[in-house]
Amino acid sequence: MRTEALIIGAGPAGLSAAIELGQRGIETLVVDEYPVPGGRLLGQMYQSQSGWWIGRRVAEDLLERLGRFPNVHLMLETSVSGLAHAGGGWTATFSQRAGTVDAQAVLIATGATEVPIPLPNWTLPGVMTVGAAQTMANVHGVRPGERGIIIGFGALAFAVADELTRAGVDLAGIVLPPLQGPSQWLGTVQDQWRRLRDVVHLGPRWARAATPLVASDFWLERVMAGAPQKGIPALGTVLRPNVAAIAMAGEEAVSGVWLQRVDRRGTLVGEPWHEAVDFACLSGGLRPVPDLAAATGAAMKSSRSGLHDVPIFGPVGETTAPGIFAAGNVLGIEGAPVAMAQGQLASIGVLRHLSGNPTEWAAEQAAFSRALEVARERAPLVFDRAWSQIHEEIRQAWTNRPKEG
Ligand SMILES: Cc1cc2nc3c(=O)[nH]c(=O)nc-3n(C[C@H](O)[C@H](O)[C@H](O)COP(=O)(O)OP(=O)(O)OC[C@H]3O[C@@H](n4cnc5c(N)ncnc54)[C@H](O)[C@@H]3O)c2cc1C
Structure with a gap:
C-alpha cells in the first residue's frame, strides 16, 4: 500500500492534521490502534465558564469534516509497530495485520499515556x-x-x-x-x-x-x-x-x-x-508516547526520569528525521485544543515536505500559530508546568541544531 501522508493516531492532533491535508487534496491514511477514532477526546468532559466541553462532540465534528474528503482513509484497530526509512520515504509495519504502507511523509500523533503508581497489592482487580x-x-x-x-x-x-x-x-x-x-x-x-x-x-x-x-x-x-x-x-x-x-x-x-x-x-x-x-x-501523571519518533532516529530531548522524553521539533512539527513530523501530546502534555492547533501546524510541515517548497502556506502557518497561542492561553487544565520550560529549551535546541550542508 502507498500513500502520500501517513498519520499515526486519530486523536485531536491527527484528525485536525488530516482535515487540513484532505482539503488540499493530499492522499492521506490515518491509522489508529483503537476501534473508535477520537483518541482521548472521547473521555473528556468538563464544565468551563463558557459551558460544557464535551470531547465526544468535538471528535464527532472532526470526523464529520474529515468524511468530506475521499482522499483521506481511516484504518482502525491497527497498531503501527515500526517505521523504516526506505526509498526517500518511510515504510510502516503493523502489529495486527499483514502488509506495510509506504508514505512520503509521516505525522506521529500517538498522544500520551498514564504513569502508574506501584504500591503493595496494586495488581488486584479494581x-x-x-x-x-x-x-x-x-x-x-x-x-x-x-x-x-x-x-x-x-x-x-x-x-x-x-x-x-x-x-x-x-x-x-x-x-x-x-x-x-x-x-x-x-x-x-x-x-x-x-x-x-x-x-x-x-x-x-x-x-x-x-x-x-x-x-x-x-x-x-x-x-x-x-x-x-x-x-x-x-x-x-x-x-x-x-x-x-x-x-x-x-x-x-x-x-x-x-x-x-x-x-x-x-x-x-x-x-x-x-x-x-x-x-x-x-494518578501518577501523564507522559508522551515518543517511541515511534525515537525509532526513526529523530533527535530526542531526554529527561532524567524518562517522563519528559520528546522529539526535538521545529515550528511546523518537523523533527530532525527527514519526512517525520509530530503533533499533539507526543510533544508534551497539554489539552485537546492545543493538540488540534499543533495538528494543523504539522500539516503545513507535511505539505511543504511533499511539495519541496519550504516557504509556501505562510499565511496558514501564521493563523495556526496564533490559534495555538490562544488555545494555550485559554487552557482550562495545566497538566505539568515543566512543559513550558522544556518547550523553550526545545526551541533553542531546534535553532542551534546542526544544519545539513
Ligand atoms: C488517560 C488520559 C486522560 C486524559 N484526560 C484528559 C482530560 O480529561 N482533559 C484534557 O484536557 N486532556 C486529557 N488528556 C490529555 C489528552 O491526551 C489531550 O487532551 C489530547 O487528547 C491529546 O491529543 P493527541 O491527538 O495528541 O493524542 P490522543 O488523544 O491520545 O490520541 C492519540 C491516538 O494515537 C493512537 N495511537 C497511539 N500509538 C499508536 C500506534 N503505535 N499505532 C496506532 N495508533 C496509535 C491512540 O490509540 C490514540 O487514539 C488525557 C490523556 C490521557 C492519556
Whole structure:
C-alpha cells in the first residue's frame, strides 16, 4: 500500500492534521490502534465558564469534516509497530495485520499515556489508573465501582474526581500517593500540593477566593499539613492532603486501602488504618508516547526520569528525521485544543515536505500559530508546568541544531 501522508493516531492532533491535508487534496491514511477514532477526546468532559466541553462532540465534528474528503482513509484497530526509512520515504509495519504502507511523509500523533503508581497489592482487580476510570464512566457509561478512592494529586485526578461524583459515584476522597520507595519520582509532598494551583480556578467561588493562599508556598504548606484527617470538601469529594495511601487490601479483588498520615516533610507518621473501597484510581501523571519518533532516529530531548522524553521539533512539527513530523501530546502534555492547533501546524510541515517548497502556506502557518497561542492561553487544565520550560529549551535546541550542508 502507498500513500502520500501517513498519520499515526486519530486523536485531536491527527484528525485536525488530516482535515487540513484532505482539503488540499493530499492522499492521506490515518491509522489508529483503537476501534473508535477520537483518541482521548472521547473521555473528556468538563464544565468551563463558557459551558460544557464535551470531547465526544468535538471528535464527532472532526470526523464529520474529515468524511468530506475521499482522499483521506481511516484504518482502525491497527497498531503501527515500526517505521523504516526506505526509498526517500518511510515504510510502516503493523502489529495486527499483514502488509506495510509506504508514505512520503509521516505525522506521529500517538498522544500520551498514564504513569502508574506501584504500591503493595496494586495488581488486584479494581485497582486502575484514573484514565481507565474516566474511560469506563465517560466512554462506556459504566461505574468503576460503588465507593472508590483517588490516589495522587494532579489535574487529571481532580478532573476525574469531579466527573465521577457527577456520575453519582461515592469517593472516599483524593489522597497522596506513597512518596517513598518506588514512587519517589512523583516528587515531594510540596510538589503534590502545588498541583492544586493548576485547578483552583475551576473550583467553587470560595476556592477561587483562596487562590492567593494556594499561590504562596508558606500558606499552602500550613493549610495542607493542618487539614483535618477527614479532608477539605472540594470537587464534589474531599481533598485529604495529609493522608497517603500506602497499600491496597483484598484477596481476589480490592476491598480496601491502607492509609497513613504524613507530616509537612512527607514523612509517614502515626499508625496506618484501613478504609473500605471497591475500586481505586492511581494518578501518577501523564507522559508522551515518543517511541515511534525515537525509532526513526529523530533527535530526542531526554529527561532524567524518562517522563519528559520528546522529539526535538521545529515550528511546523518537523523533527530532525527527514519526512517525520509530530503533533499533539507526543510533544508534551497539554489539552485537546492545543493538540488540534499543533495538528494543523504539522500539516503545513507535511505539505511543504511533499511539495519541496519550504516557504509556501505562510499565511496558514501564521493563523495556526496564533490559534495555538490562544488555545494555550485559554487552557482550562495545566497538566505539568515543566512543559513550558522544556518547550523553550526545545526551541533553542531546534535553532542551534546542526544544519545539513
Ligand atoms: C488517560 C488520559 C486522560 C486524559 N484526560 C484528559 C482530560 O480529561 N482533559 C484534557 O484536557 N486532556 C486529557 N488528556 C490529555 C489528552 O491526551 C489531550 O487532551 C489530547 O487528547 C491529546 O491529543 P493527541 O491527538 O495528541 O493524542 P490522543 O488523544 O491520545 O490520541 C492519540 C491516538 O494515537 C493512537 N495511537 C497511539 N500509538 C499508536 C500506534 N503505535 N499505532 C496506532 N495508533 C496509535 C491512540 O490509540 C490514540 O487514539 C488525557 C490523556 C490521557 C492519556
